[in-house]
Amino acid sequence: MAWLPTDDGIAVSAEIECGSAVEIEASPGRVSFAPGEDAVPHEVQITGPISCYNACLALRNEAAEERSVTVEVRIPPWLIEAGFDYFLRKEYLTAPLEEGGGPLPRPATDWRMIPPERQRSLDATVELDLTLGAGEALVLSSIEHYPVTTCNERLRELAAAPDARLVTIGQSVQGRPILGVEVGDADAPRRAVFTGTLQPGEPSAWAVLAMIEAAIDGRAWRDGWSLCFVPQTNPDGIFLGRCNTNARDELAAFGFEEAAAGSDFCPEEVRVLWSYLSERPPVVYVDFHFLRHPNHPFTKPYFFDPAIYDAPEVAAAAIALNERYMTLSGADRPHYVEVGHEMWRGLASYQAAAALDAVAFLYQYTGPTTSLQGAQAVGPQVMIAALEECGALG
Numbered sequence: 259m260a261w262l263p264t265d266d267g268i269a270v271s272a273e274i275e276c277g278s279a280v281e282i283e284a285s286p287g288r289v290s291f292a293p294g295e296d297a298v299p300h301e302v303q304i305t306g307p308i309s310c311y312n313a314c315l316a317l318r319n320e321a322a323e324e325r326s327v328t329v330e331v332r333i334p335p336w337l338i339e340a341g342f343d344y345f346l347r348k349e350y351l352t353a354p355l356e357e358g359g360g361p362l363p364r365p366a367t368d369w370r371m372i373p374p375e376r377q378r379s380l381d382a383t384v385e386l387d388l389t390l391g392a393g394e395a396l397v398l399s400s401i402e403h404y405p406v407t408t409c410n411e412r413l414r415e416l417a418a419a420p421d422a423r424l425v426t427i428g429q430s431v432q433g434r435p436i437l438g439v440e441v442g443d444a445d446a447p448r449r450a451v452f453t454g455t456l457q458p459g460e461p462s463a464w465a466v467l468a469m470i471e472a473a474i475d476g477r478a479w480r481d482g483w484s485l486c487f488v489p490q491t492n493p494d495g496i497f498l499g500r501c502n503t504n505a506r507d508e509l510a511a512f513g514f515e516e517a518a519a520g521s522d523f524c525p526e527e528v529r530v531l532w533s534y535l536s537e538r539p540p541v542v543y544v545d546f547h548f549l550r551h552p553n554h555p556f557t558k559p560y561f562f563d564p565a566i567y568d569a570p571e572v573a574a575a576a577i578a579l580n581e582r583y584m585t586l587s588g589a590d591r592p593h594y595v596e597v598g599h600e601m602w603r604g605l606a607s608y609q610a611a612a613a614l615d616a617v618a619f620l621y622q623y624t625g626p627t628t629s630l631q632g633a634q635a636v637g638p639q640v641m642i643a644a645l646e647e648c649g650a651l652g
């Protein structure tokens with residue numbers, strides 16, 4: 259692995275799971291880098307989704323004493339010009355670097371916020387003051403990454419519970435298994451599916467793994483359901499530190515209209531997820547999104563116009579579930595999506611509603627006050643509300 263050394267003993271590298279730093283410059287006491295960007299034209303990005311919020315770099319102190327270093331994140335000028343630099347002006351985190359156990363070193367999952375007094379948002383940069391003990395290695399990141407290898411280890415542990423099982427729903431472009439856990443009787447009358455977004459820059463696995471833990475604990479709301487969970491639908495993107503793309507530089511959250519029409523002109527991960535959804539259409543499907551994000555005012559559900567549903571009782575359940583999600587998020591309105599919307603009809607959740615007549619939501623736990631701990635708390639509540647409101651369907 260390529261570590262860039264400095265004269266004072268601090269070495270830096272982006273060759274870690276989820277690493278995304280580029281153009282790294284290192285001198286004694288100072289490290290500077292730019293965030294890696296998805297290979298998507300800027301003019302496409304500024305109409306959404308932006309893919310420049312994933313700044314992730316490893317630092318190691320190879321000196322025999324403590325060392326302090328200032329790390330500068332260079333915000334791309336086009337992002338500032340387009341008014342989207344807030345994606346990188348946020349609270350950064352660190353986690354220990356774990357070496358061994360995976361194909362590359364990876365961040366551990368005990369992320370800590372860097373105290374505000376050690377962060378500065380300047381004209382074209384963000385600066386962070388770090389102190390590393392002798393021999394200490396850590397990851398600096400703008401995102402609470404859940405590494406793919408760590409997630410797969412956790413899924414195997416969870417699947418050892420009595421009525422849980424590990425499933426491989428398909429493979430990514432680079433041949434990584436796309437793993438899920440199913441809980442409850444596979445032949446139960448009703449199926450529910452919960453996924454983490456195909457946008458790899460959003461660490462939604464935190465919420466979906468918490469749903470699995472709650473489902474394994476099991477309560478009355480679980481009876482009669484086959485519960486299916488896929489926390490990381492785009493593992494290549496997460497491994498490679500992308501924001502919105504897969505290993506073929508395709509925007510991985512879109513293409514479900516084509517997939518639902520039986521076309522192969524969609525990202526491979528989209529094809530895999532669509533076949534998992536459509537092989538036995540769920541009664542309810544929720545795609546969970548999560549990003550700490552200073553400029554999204556509140557967390558909210560994406561609410562598809564109920565005319566999208568064929569059966570009146572399905573539409574009624576969607577309306578009731580939207581009310582639950584509004585209460586849960588504290589939003590005064592959902593993100594309303596009209597039938598046939600040019601962009602949103604490409605989403606998994608839209609097509610689950612339109613083509614499978616499943617009550618379907620994109621739940622966006624994205625806002626200025628969201629947190630990793632919050633995602634772990636909200637995820638199970640999103641699941642339980644879905645099961646309670648859709649328990650009479652199917």
Ligand SMILES: [Zn+2]
Pocket residue numbers: 455457460547548
């Ligand atoms: Zn999202």
